[in-house]
Amino acid sequence: MEQDIQAFLTELQTLVNQLELSARLMFLPTRQIQLILIAIMIALSFLARWLWSERIRDWIRGLEGRSKGQLRFLVMLQRRIALITFVLLCWTTIFVMRQVMGLFPSRSYILVVVGTIALAWLVIGFATKLIRNPLVRRFVNWSAWIYVTLYFVGLLDATMGLLDSVAVEIQNFRLSLLNILQAIIITGTMVFLARVLSNAASQRIRTSEDISPTLAVLLTKILQAVLYVSAIFLGLRAVGFDLTGLTVLSGAIGVGIGFGLQKIVSNIVSGIIILMDKSVKPGDVISLGETFGWIQSLGARYVSVVTRDGREYLIPNEDLITSQVVNWTHTDELVRLDIHFGAAYSSDPHLVRKTAIEAAMTVNRVFAQRRPVCHITSFGDSSVDYVLRFWITDSTKGLTNVRGDVYLALWDAFQAAGIQIPFPQREVRILKD
Known part of the structure; x- marks a missing residue:
């Protein structure tokens, strides 16, 4: 001393x-x-x-x-x-x-x-x-x-x-203030270079047409992890730090992960599984519970889902693995929507079906290559019940709005064709004793 x-x-x-x-x-x-x-x-x-x-x-x-x-x-x-x-x-x-x-x-x-x-x-x-x-x-x-x-x-x-x-010595290990400053500078420089290389490589991977979006995200995450870890290790080695002691630290970290970080590790592993099996990818439209929106990005711990009202939900990766998820655009972009309506018994059902199909075809977002269909589903108390089925290819623009457009087209077409849309009527009789 x-x-x-x-x-x-x-x-x-x-x-x-x-x-x-x-x-x-x-x-x-x-x-x-x-x-x-x-x-x-x-x-x-x-x-x-x-x-x-x-x-x-x-x-x-x-x-x-x-x-x-x-x-x-x-x-x-x-x-x-x-x-x-x-x-x-x-x-x-x-x-x-x-x-x-x-x-x-x-x-x-x-x-x-x-x-x-x-x-x-x-x-x-x-x-x-x-x-x-x-x-x-x-x-x-x-x-x-x-x-x-x-x-x-x-x-x-x-x-x-x-x-x-200005230094401290522990057995054969000597750590001075100069070593600390050198470690900060060199490691910071290495991390900065790793970040530049990571951003450049990530941009190249994303723009490659031969790589799918999910594989691009997976490769980007792996590349970032390798570059940042290598930068830190090389920076510490450059100033003479002995990294053999990190084996004991890594074992302690493993024990901590096993007990205290189960959820985090589960989400990370689930994220890797999602990226590998390509069940969801950026741009897909999904429904999970009451959440409906499109995937904006895939993270190591969560998936960012943006809804039509501008809200961004951060859904843990584990939920996408263990819960039932509706992926509207998993295999292709075609999505079928159903609309239920009723017509009066006095209206010709053949005319109703024809008019409904033609009305749906007038809506811009309805996929014209797959013609809508209309079927009778039941004879109700006050009306003949129908279902109109049509297809869209742009579910990211919303579902409620296109249903509303089709309903408006049906209303205008039924008014022009003289088809009545009934409503329940009740007759009240007062009986005298």
Whole structure:
């Protein structure tokens, strides 16, 4: 313990000495002019932002016909106008001092260091815009800024030595603060690359005409799992972590899964079965209990079903395996619908059947290649009961609305043909004693 504290104090003293030396060199009389120039350029940069930022923003808002990528790039430039102005002023000043005035490089050393750091900050700001997660993007920004700053001012080795001195040792295993930071950076980079490769491969798989939708989802999930797990393992191995101890951890996880995660594992296994047997796939129209809608996506734990009223139900995969599911579009898109109605006994049943079929054919969504049929089902108390059967191919657009359209067509056709739709009538007689 005392050796660790002594090592930490030694590294800290080394860093302090380098900081003190850098400060003395910076404030030498020959370099004070460079510091004054830097202060003036900083003030001019903020002045440029104050003068032009709002004007450039208004100009961007007035642009028409530009793509979203171009507008985002212009907004990025507008938000960094101060830093861009400082970089331009700094390197212009360096050029003038060396090429025009013929001064030695030592006369512009601080300007070169500050200009290089500012240019690196600008490049990092643009590059990290590729990261969508705001928290991760901010972390990468600050980490990269700190790294390049320490590197160009010559304090990187001393800082790394200080971080490496803060460590804990357990038998032959040593874990320092530097190892942790390296593990976070390398593992994060590997996960980011895995995500990029996963998205590109997933897009390629989904657009392939030779792969079915369910197989595409299954391959995408397997690819994502392999890439992310490999990225984490490779990232940890790159910084020297011994992963042999994970065998004990995996055994403990297996015991935890067996007792506490039964439902989750059941849903995951059910999801794999669904993807392999192709019983449901994205775009299918299903009914499960009182839920009727089309499958939007298949997840590892649940299936997303969107109903006609815009509600999204997350149905566990296990329910699709153990419950009775009606898949309206499992083998093909043809769906048969039945409509029950009654006509008066005085109406010719042959005319009723013919009129009903012709009325159904006038509805746009009724599948014309399979002609509707109409049959008598019973002789009721007040009417002759019929069933009209027709087919549709676009069940994702809803069933109630097409039934309503057919009912309206029947009403109009029966009115034109003089066919009566009866309703129950009751006659009340009052008997006198």
